[in-house]
Amino acid sequence: MSNTPADRQAIFTRRNLFGATAAGIAATSLGACATSGGDDEQKEVTVGDDAENPFGVDPKAPLDVVIFDGGFGNEYAVAHQALYNEAFPDAEIEFLATQAIAETQQPRFAEGKPADVIDNSGAQQIPMDALVSDGELAELTPLLDAPSYDDPALTVRETLRDGVLEAGTFNGKVYSLNYVFNAWTIWYDSKLFSDNGWTPPTTWAEMMALCPTIKAAGIAPWTYAGQHPVYLYDMFLMLAGRHGGVQVLKDIDNLVADAWRHPSVVAAAEALHSIGDGGFLLDGSAGIDHIQSQTAFNENKAAFLPCGSWLPNEQKAIAPEGFAYAPMGVPYLDGSVQPGLISAGGDEPFVIPKNAANLPGAYEYLRIMLSQEGSQIFGDTVQAATVVKGVELDNEAARMTDALVSNPDDMFQPKLRYWYTTMDTELRPALGQLINAETSAADFIDRMQGVADETAADDSIEKFTHDE
CATH class of the missing domain: 3.40.190.10 (Periplasmic binding protein-like II)
Known part of the structure; x- marks a missing residue:
């Protein structure tokens, strides 16, 4: 077929x-x-x-x-x-x-x-x-x-x-x-971090240095809603956009030739791959839904969870006493030119x-x-x-979320999933396979550039563009 x-x-x-x-x-x-x-x-x-x-x-x-x-x-x-x-x-x-x-x-x-x-x-x-x-x-x-x-x-x-x-x-x-x-952010329990003397990382290098420490404490550094990998969208795209600037993300949305092969996008793919490759993902994350991932997060089985601003409200009836929801921006890669960029x-x-x-x-x-x-x-x-x-x-x-979005120049919402159903359908499972290290960063980039090229060439699909 x-x-x-x-x-x-x-x-x-x-x-x-x-x-x-x-x-x-x-x-x-x-x-x-x-x-x-x-x-x-x-x-x-x-x-x-x-x-x-x-x-x-x-x-x-x-x-x-x-x-x-x-x-x-x-x-x-x-x-x-x-x-x-x-x-x-x-x-x-x-x-x-x-x-x-x-x-x-x-x-x-x-x-x-x-x-x-x-x-x-x-x-x-x-x-x-x-x-x-x-x-x-x-x-x-x-x-x-x-x-x-x-x-x-x-x-x-x-x-x-x-x-x-x-x-x-x-x-x-x-x-x-x-x-x-x-705002799509990375969530952590500030009480857990305070109790353990951990500092929330601001850079990806700091994240990768902290993850083994978290793991040694018997806690998985990361989890996510594996059945709904759309929760990984903004984490991945903000890694790329913070590194190369917002134009990198506009080029992806605008179906610019070879946009997925931009070095910043490749670097973001490699960073996401490193979570699974380093053994920093909660076992079974690929098969759980958003409620299960949030429950694991509430139970301090995982330290970081990518999610939107609705998380505290969605969990307020079941959050453990003393659990302190705190958001942070995606830790940025070395050499990032727009480290404050946030999907908001x-x-x-x-x-x-x-x-x-x-x-x-x-x-x-x-x-x-x-x-x-x-x-x-x-x-x-x-x-x-x-x-x-x-x-x-x-x-x-x-x-705290409002503080993260205080600079309007650093706010950008990727449109890919709203503009092109075909690419959205492809990207969701591809991101899940990437964070689980089931595919390489290079193969992920090839896969997404291929579907982007086919979408751009298909005259039956209406095209949308960002206003410059």
Whole structure:
């Protein structure tokens, strides 16, 4: 059976992902308006003069909301819906919290009857490149240009932190609101380190020097969610980007010829390989999921865990007493030119299907989410930073994460996994094999450069680029 990028990409075409019935859905109207309704009726949504109801929401129209019930839970979403009902008490809200996003929502896209708001996240995320390329999503300029919920003198866009829109931007157009200000970091238990007199390493050389000491104490230096090697993405890419500069990562995303063969990418591959090759990985890591890896980390069976900012919230109910979550940037390689580079910005993508039945309500729901009250509810509930300016948190791990992202020039979000499903599908297992030393760094580079070349040459795959 053929397994070229073109063959794999075909899995996610409109006909296969959403079904042939979706083919007739009208194209999204971009700019400062959007359309809703089926082929028989088009309703234009514009930013009106009423600052309290800029999208002209029908106060009695029902709203259909789907939330990914993962590391952030769904308690915050229930509170957001209560805020919506304060404004529109006659609106009935249909609410689904699930981890099966693709399983439950793809059939609805195929029928042309999607939910109004979808938190498209988790292991069953519907590929964003397919949703965008197939024209299934409403563009979010109306939301960003609308007056903010708290101060009509400011637009919603002006209330957002720097760098939050990039993850949801495809060729200059914003198709997802990434609601969490997430940073992918390396986590450790600062109490464990303090008790043992260990200093968190800042360089890769220091990391490799510390790992034998940790191992001698009966603790595996590293673990990760082997069943979900996407958790290794940002660790690997930040090793490369810190060494060679952010342009190295932009070249990978932009499918620049031989980008994977850049010396900094090769050095990052060799560094990741050294973890497994040195015997520094918890036995069985390749076969465990994120919960099992986090449990091993909580039990101090492993000292380092790559994960996003949601980790403390996801583990708060089961974390041992005294366990002190602390994040650090990926230790940088010798000769690094941008050692502060960090994968940070908007995450947890909320999307509005362009065929939503209540498109004005969907935009208003997101506007409420981006209010000071809505954002503070989220921050206080999950102890993670939101994308809205001015929300303060009392959680130490969240404050430490904020300190890591204090320089906007050092924030960058690699787009590979959002832009090209074919390459994402290839990279995940390749990273797992690399960190387990089941493949060499050279073979890993050859594998990824090959799929990148095939993706670049395939005219059936829509291409995206970073704005320079």
